[in-house]
Amino acid sequence: MAFVEEGPVARYRVGLETRERILAATRRLLSEFGIEGVTLKAITDQARVGAGSFYNLFASKDDAVFEVVREAIDAVDPDPAGAGTDSLGDLVDAFVAFMTGSSPIARIYLQLAGRGLTDPAIAARVLRSHRRRVERFADAWQREQPELTPEEAERRAELMLGALTGLGMTALMDPTFDMRRHAVELLPTSAASVRRP
Amino acid sequence: MAFVEEGPVARYRVGLETRERILAATRRLLSEFGIEGVTLKAITDQARVGAGSFYNLFASKDDAVFEVVREAIDAVDPDPAGAGTDSLGDLVDAFVAFMTGSSPIARIYLQLAGRGLTDPAIAARVLRSHRRRVERFADAWQREQPELTPEEAERRAELMLGALTGLGMTALMDPTFDMRRHAVELLPTSAASVRRP
DNA sequence: GCGGAAATTGAGTGGACACTCCAATATGTA
DNA sequence: TACATATTGGAGTGTCCACTCAATTTCCGC
CATH class of the missing domain: 1.10.10.60 (Homeodomain-like)
Structure with a gap:
């Protein structure tokens, strides 16, 4: 393939x-x-x-199929123009919007990740885009909390994305699941989670 | 089907x-x-x-195939005997061990969750077992931090499981990924994350 | 509008698939 | 040991799949 x-x-x-x-x-x-x-x-x-x-x-x-798949992999990330300036809240919002939006692409992306479990070529693609995303989240963490070491920021980014992915799967299987309410809990201060987007 | x-x-x-x-x-x-x-x-x-x-x-x-699938769904949870007594650390450890262990069942479980995105019958099964697991994690949260409201405990449980699932996917695609190191960060106090299992 | 390239159609092809059938054999029991 | 029945292999069946091809129509620069 x-x-x-x-x-x-x-x-x-x-x-x-x-x-x-x-x-x-x-x-x-x-x-x-x-x-x-x-x-x-x-x-x-x-x-x-x-x-x-x-x-x-x-x-x-x-x-x-691959044409559509490439599209799905790319679509996970919010407009690349904003890279380097967006806040954690922005990034989380964008991810939630992507997952819960009406576009079929999110579903394709998660199915694809599932296929990555057995297809190394797909796994490589998915992981590559995952790493890019972790970088972007880690940068936002450090901008928001400059006292973090780069390693600590990356760990938090990895955790945050893992959680977003897991929550996204639940959200796509269970239409009554309120992904946003859970996702905002991931933001650094609980004060930030009061934001009403 | x-x-x-x-x-x-x-x-x-x-x-x-x-x-x-x-x-x-x-x-x-x-x-x-x-x-x-x-x-x-x-x-x-x-x-x-x-x-x-x-x-x-x-x-x-x-x-x-379904025989194996049933097996995979059941295997996600650590021995049901311990339900009601295990600590959060135990539950996280068990989940990490399940994902990173040598058994093929974890891979099957995650693939299955992926199929749940398009097959309602599978989604129902996966969600049912997911909810059971959330309950169990929420109980452990409340045992560990009795001041939490039941709603708050459940929210944290949902978040924790989402993160574990997401991290598990990365771990299964990337053999160099150290899932345990990330997973312990999910535990309530950072002191707890120093545990060396 | 002419002409050559691009686009379109759908019956046909070969192969992979899940599943059937049954004669031959192995198994447990009295 | 003898019998009934469970188990076995594998050639055969019909179905569905991705893909081909030659004849026909449509497109568009000139």
């Missing part, structure tokens, strides 16, 4: 539109039914496209 | 032994390759058994 794959390229407007329809269908199926719900027939039915059209635009089924 | 399924029953010794070999093979495959790595051929090859023998003992492939 190669992660990088060169597919055919769309050159005309209709081709690009079809490509988008296919990706939207794949995204939806992946989020709703998981990886085993994504069959070529399901994709092409959902996208209203013949199998031939699919292969005119993608090298394989996995090609389309 | 029915969760409860009645399979044929082994009556002779050899049948019971074969049954165990099949379950061991299923457990190993599920942990190592994930659900899509568990094919009938893989199971029967691994267990050194013909397909006919398999169906003499199990109603379907899923029958065997």
Whole structure:
């Protein structure tokens, strides 16, 4: 299951539109039914496209799936523009919003992490993005509490992200679960947890 | 995909032994390759058994898979005998040991939680066992810090378990990750985190 | 609007899959 | 030991899957 794959390229407007329809269908199926719900027939039915059209635009089924997967990995992080300036509260808010928002991408991301448990290629990708995120959280910790050693800040960041991930899983399985209420408890002072976002 | 399924029953010794070999093979495959790595051929090859023998003992492939899955769900909790008496440190230790131990069951459990994101039947099972665990952690919190309100104790328990789950995922993807070092930080006083288990 | 490239269709292909069937054999019991 | 029944292997079955292909239509720069 190669992660990088060169597919055919769309050159005309209709081709690009079809490509988008296919990706939207794949995204939806992946989020709703998981990886085993994504069959070529399901994709092409959902996208209203013949199998031939699919292969005119993608090298394989996995090609389309990975496109969506890459998207999901990247989407976990709030706009990279703000990196280096955002507060812990901002970061936690963004993570909670990502998990509890209506986009199907969060579900895909967590499923993906689950697959990382058996697929080393996926594990590597997920871990890489995880480390980037830990860095960003650690920076925010240190900005907020300058007395922390870098090691201590990173430990807290790791813990915070672990908790956010765990809470996110519960939230996605149990719609009645109030993730935000739990997540704010992770912030340094309990005073901060009174914030009403 | 029915969760409860009645399979044929082994009556002779050899049948019971074969049954165990099949379950061991299923457990190993599920942990190592994930659900899509568990094919009938893989199971029967691994267990050194013909397909006919398999169906003499199990109603379907899923029958065997669910047997293992049930086992994984139950195995997350340390010996139920101790419920009501164990300290937070004990519970955290047990969870870390479960995740980082050599048994394949932890990997299966986390994969399963991932599948819960798209399969409501699985989600229900996972959530049920999760709630039981939260109760047990909340009890331990209250025993350790009697001044906590029950709601506060439960919130802390939920947070703690979320973090343990998240850290467990990282630990299973990254063998160099020191889960215990991070997990002890979750304990109430930083003094407690100096314990050397 | 002409022409060549791109896009589209869907029946067809080969392979993997879960599961069946049954003759041959092993097992426990009286 | 003899019998009934449990267990065994593995070739065979139907289904579903990803993917191909050749014929046809659509697109768009000129």
